[in-house]
Amino acid sequence: MVRVTAATTPPPKLALDALDAEQAAAVRAPRGPVCVLAGAGTGKTRTITHRIAHLVSAGHVRADQVLAVTFTARAAGEMRGRLRALGLGGEAGQVQARTFHAAALRQLKYFWPQVVGDVPWRLIDRKFPIVAQAARGAGLSTDTDALRDLTSEIEWAKGSLIAPEDYPAAVARLQREAPYDAAKVAAVYSSYESLKNTPEGLLLDFDDLLLHTAAALEDYSSVADEFRGRYRSFVVDEYQDVTPLQQRVLDAWLGDRDDLTVVGDANQTIYSFTGASPTFLLDFSRRFPEGTVVRLERDYRSTPQVVSLANRVIGAARGRIAGTRLQLVGQRADGPEPLFAEYDDEPAEAAATAAAIKKLLANGVPAAEIAVLYRINAQSEAYEQALTEAGIAYQVRGGEGFFARPEVRQAVQALRQACARDDLPDARGADLVSLVRAVLAKLGLTNEEPAGVQARERWASLVALVALTEELTGHDAELDLTALLRELSARAEARHPPTVQGVTLASLHAAKGLEWDAVFLVGLADGTMPIQHVLGPDGTVSNEAALEEERRLLYVGVTRAREHLHLSWALARAEGGRKVRRRSRFLVGLVPEDSPASRIAKHTTDRRGPKRVHPTCRVCGRPLLNTQATMLGRCSRCPADIDKELLDALHDWRKQKADELSLPHFVVFSDTTLTAIAEQRPADDRALVAIPGIGAKKLQTYGADVLAIVRARQRD
Secondary structure (H helix, E strand, C coil): CCCCCCCCCCCCCCCHHHCCHHHHHHHHCCCCCEEEEECCCCCHHHHHHHHHHHHHHCCCCCHHHEEEEECCHHHHHHHHHHHHHCCCCCCCCCCEEEEHHHHHHHHHHHHHHHHCCCCCEEECCCCHHHHHHHHHHCCCCCCHHHHHHHHHHHHHHHHCCCCHHHHHHHHHHHCCCCCCCHHHHHHHHHHHHHHCEECCEEEECHHHHHHHHHHHHHHCHHHHHHHHHHCCEEEECCHHHCCHHHHHHHHHHHCCCCCEEEEECHHHCCCHHHCCCCHHHHCHHHHCCCCEEEEECEECCCCHHHHHHHHHHHHCCCCCHHHHCCCCEECCCCCCCCEEEEECCHHHHHHHHHHHHHHHHHCCCCHHHEEEEECCHHHHHHHHHHHHHCCCCEEEECCCCHHHCHHHHHHHHHHHHHHHCCCCCCCCCHHHHHHHHHHHHCCCCCCCCCCCHHHHHHHHHHHHHHHHHHHHHHHCCCCCHHHHHHHHHHHHHCCCCCCCCCEEEEECCCCCCCCEEEEEECCCECEECCEHHHECCCCCECCHHHHHHHHHHHHHHHCCEEEEEEEEEECCCCCCCCCCCCECHHHCCCCCCCCCHHHHHHHHHHHCCCCCCCCECCCCCCECCCHHHHHHCCCCCCCCCCCHHHHHHHHHHHHHHHHHHCCCHHHHCCHHHHHHHHHHCCCCHHHHHCCCCCCHHHHHHHHHHHHHHHHHHHHC
């Protein structure tokens, strides 16, 4: 091997004796294909930067011939910092560490004249106007959430190398949940691509950067020769997250060479909804049978207690990815056991979390080293409020505070407009909740969770606002809309961003790649973790692959904690609400029977009176696992015994009554409540109010009408 180290590059500052045996093996592996399977907290960045330094110091490659790529600007910046400390980064003529897109942009700017000539092009950073124009042409909504979901689908398809005409078949084959009819999404995708060809030149999005870069190297030998003479060695971080398009670019970079180092952990694959696939990591040894594979399993981040729980969470995984699981071994001194707690409702869970955080702060744990992690952003509201009431500064990472979110601001404005009307009844208590639901229905609040990631986020925020209304009316039965708006305004005003760094609130996805001394994993109930749309109506699994990704997401959350780990869930959303939830199925077998935290939950229950039992199916007696089943009083698999003519009569009556009162139909009674009436056929007031969704107010307002319809049908 000819030594090609540039004379102008000082020798890297290597300290191989500071590496453990497995890290050193990865660093010293021969030039060629190397796969580093690196578990959470095992020092992967240190390992791959030292490997780069070793390759340079051994003369296998010049520093400026190495291209290291990762997925976020933050990760690329961290890698550059590590390389700089080794004397290899930050200046011209040294190692390049960039995101895939930044690397492609730089290359395309250089090679464009050779490939396309003088045709001008411009990078677009806002796709919405073009997607909106395409959506209008397809007859689809152009509101912000719709455009976000359509944009995400286009990005997924391009990242997955799926052309517009192939999109419907791909969605069907992969069982992907599209936000709209697949043919319409395909039409938007096709139109979007056409609209980027303008008389002024080509408009390129970030995926086009990758597509054009790959095509330039694949189709033009002169371009490929020049590029491959420039870069000889490639390093890919977080390899489990590459998309087929990114792999195509990597293949084009490599050509027939094999000087490649990849690092990843298939059990941290949590972005498949964007097109990311662990397939390339899993197939590495098949593609490069002569390659070196090193497993990093010594966890330097977390205590053995946290590591043990992480191993047990991922140990229950199924499928091909599970076969690559790493058995982490904690290297730190012992710490406290993870704590588990069950609470009556989300406000109680949030208050207990704030109290536990206050105790940690008093014991010297810095606020910046504490995080509260949840599955979806809409869950943050209860924790923002609890921390505000406790006087604890916080910051929301990867998203906006609850009252700063566009959909919440829009909802509050709609409530203000409703409050200004003089033709609405003086609604209080349950009637106020119904009024809020009616107002928010015009903004996207529906009985069922919608399709599409952005639409679901918006819907969840609206549901959280209704839950907050239910909580406030539970504290004050005389609360009216004016007082509700005052309370919402006060809460929003109290949540100004802190002047000092505080406790982090973040979704599990936003927490990837980060770590804290103390982590609170909250909302760990079925329907939230795992998320409801991967489950069937009766709680059974509807998508096994999606369920396993949810398990990996929990694993990522657990492995963010260095020392203190709290896991909790609530049996109801609103304070005093029906306890229709159960702890996440991922926690089965993990919660110790003598868990000290269970005493906290018991205390919370005692504060509000006797603990209520979970509702059960009136047919088979099994526990009811979701709201619809609880409303109907039966499992979805049990026979319905519905009187269809009675149901039709109830629907006709509801329409007439809603029209008389100028109310949305579901404010009178929801479809599920009418179905329950048609199934159970209540004979008196007591039987009618036993049906969830029918309280004293609705009994007084509508009870006589409903019972008369039931009796009339029975006489027939």
